[in-house]
Amino acid sequence: MQSDEEKSSLSSAPKKQETRSESEMGKSSQNDCHSMEEELDTFVRCHYHLLNVKRIRQTLYNCDEPSYILWCTLLTCAQDMTRNDYVTKKLEDQDVNGVLDYLQSGNIDGDAERVFAYLAGLFKLSAGRAVDYFTEARVTHPVDILFLCRHTSKPAENFFHKYMLDSLKLTTEQNRNQLMKVLCASGLVRRTWFSIMLSQVTSTSEFRDSQGKPRFGNRGYWVGCLRLYKKLKMDEESILLLLELGDLDLVGPNFDYGYIPHDMKDCQLLLNTFSRIYMEKSSCEQSKRESSDWLQSVTWEKMAYILVRYLGPLSAVKLLESVKLPDGSISNSFYQMCLAGSQLHMQQREVVHHMLEKIDTYLWAKKPTHMAPQLYFAVLEEKQSQKATKENSSFKDLFSRLGEETLLNTELTAEDPACHWGTQARINSLCPCCNIPVMDHVSHVDPGAIVFQCGHSFHKHCVPDRECVFCVDSPDSAEFV
DSSP states (O other), X not given: OOOHHHXXXXXXXXXXXXXXXXXXXXXXXXXXXXXXXXXXXXXXXXSGGGSOHHHHHHXXXXXXXXXXXXXXXXXXXXXXXXXXXXXXXXXXXXXXXXXXXXXXXXXXXXXXXXXXXXXXXXXXXOXXXXXXXXXXXXXXXXXXXXXXXXXXXXXXXXXXXXXXXXXXXXXXXXXHHHHHHHHTOSHHHHHHHHHHHHHTOOOOTTTBOTTSSBOTTOOGGGHHHHHHHHHTTOHXXXXXXXXXXXXXXXXXXXXXXXXXXXXXXXXXXXXXXXXXXXXXXXXXXXXXXXXXXXXXXXXXXXXHHHHHHHHOHHHHHHHHHTSOOOTTSSOHHHHHHHHHHHHHHHHHHHHHHHHHHHHHHHHHSOOXXXXXXXXXXXXXXXXXXXXXXXXXXXXXXXXXXXXXXXXXXXXXXXXXXXXXXXXXXXXXXXXXXXOSBTTSOOXXXXXXXXXXXXXXXXXXXXXXXXXXXXXXXXXXXXXXX
C-alpha cells in the first residue's frame, strides 16, 4: 500500500514536469524570436540597397510590437548612406541652425532615408528643437520618436508626449479623430502614451475627497470611468460612482454614459445603493460636514421621482416602503402626485381596454364581402331608422356623401382580404376574345360573363384560366367580380 505522501509526490511529479516543459518552451520561443531578428538584421544590412525601405518602414509602423533591432538596422544603414555629406558635417559641428535651414529648404524632400538619418542626428543634438520641427513638418512617425528617445537615452515622458500633444493641437477639430487613428496605429504607441498620461496624474485632490471617494459635483474626470463601466455592463459600479458624484441627471437617457434602469431589479439596486450611501454620509459627523452639499443636492424625494418615472406611482411607492425612510424625507405633495397619477393610469387603462374590445369585436364580426364598410354602415343606419317609430334622416346624409368614386377607390385593409367591393366596367361592350357582345350567351357549358378587378369584361367561356388577357402580369389579373 502506498502512503498519502507518496501518492501526493507521484501526482505532483507530472505537474512539475509540465511546468518545466512550459518554461523551456517559453525560453525556446524567445530564443527563436531573437535569432529571427538577428537573421533579419543581417539580411537587411546585406541587401539594403535592393530593398523597398519605405514599405519596410510602413510595415514596421503598423506592427503592434515594432522591432527595435530592425529599426536600429534601418537607421544605421541610412546613416552609412549620408556619411561625409554636407548635413552630416553640420551635425558633427553641432550646427543645429544650419541643419534646420537645410531641411526646411526642401532640397531633399524626395529622399526619405536621408531625412531619416538627418533627423536622428538632429534629435541627438537638440531633442526639443527636433520635436518642434517634427511636429510642424510632419516628416516622421510616433514610432520613430519613441525609438529615438530609447536610442539616445532621453525621457519619452518629455519629448514623445510633447510630440503627440503638439500634433493634435496643430490639427483642426474635424480632422483630429482621423489623426488619432494614424498616430496610434501601433499598439506600442498606444500603450506608451497611455502609460505616460496616467503617470502624470500626481494629485487626486481635485477629483477625490479626504476619504478617497469621488468629489461631489466634479464630473469631468469621471466621465471616462462611467463610459467604461457602461461598456463593460458594470451597473453596480456605475450607480455607485454617479451617486457619489451627486449628479442624478446621469440617471436617464440625457447622457450616453449615464445609467438607465430597465426593470424593478435595476431600480431596487439603485435605491439600495442610494440608501447605503445616504446612511454613510449622514452618520459620521466629519463625513456629514464634508458631505453637506451632497446631502442637500441628493435627496430622498428626488430619488423617489426617478423611481416614479421608470416604474410608475404604485410600484415606486411599494419599492420605497421596502427601505427605511428618514422622517420627513418625502413630502405629502409627492404622495398626492402618486395618487393622482395612479388614478390617471387606471382611467387610461380602461380607455385602452374599451378601445381594444371594440376593435376585437369589429375584427371578429361577420361582414359582407361584397360591400364597402361605408356603404354597409349606411345600410345598417337605414334599417335602424325604419324600425324606429320616428323617421330618422341621418342615413340619407350618409348615402348622399357616398359617391361612386368614394366606394370604388376605397382601399382594402388587412381585415378584408377576401372582400370585393366592385369596379367600373362596360358590360355592353364586345368581348375582346370573340368580338361578340358580353351580354350574349356563347356557351351552354360555361355560360355567363366575368369582370376582372382591372375593369375588363369577357365571356367566361373565352377565359378558361380566369385571367385577364390584357393584364396578365398585373396582380389584379386573377381577381374578378
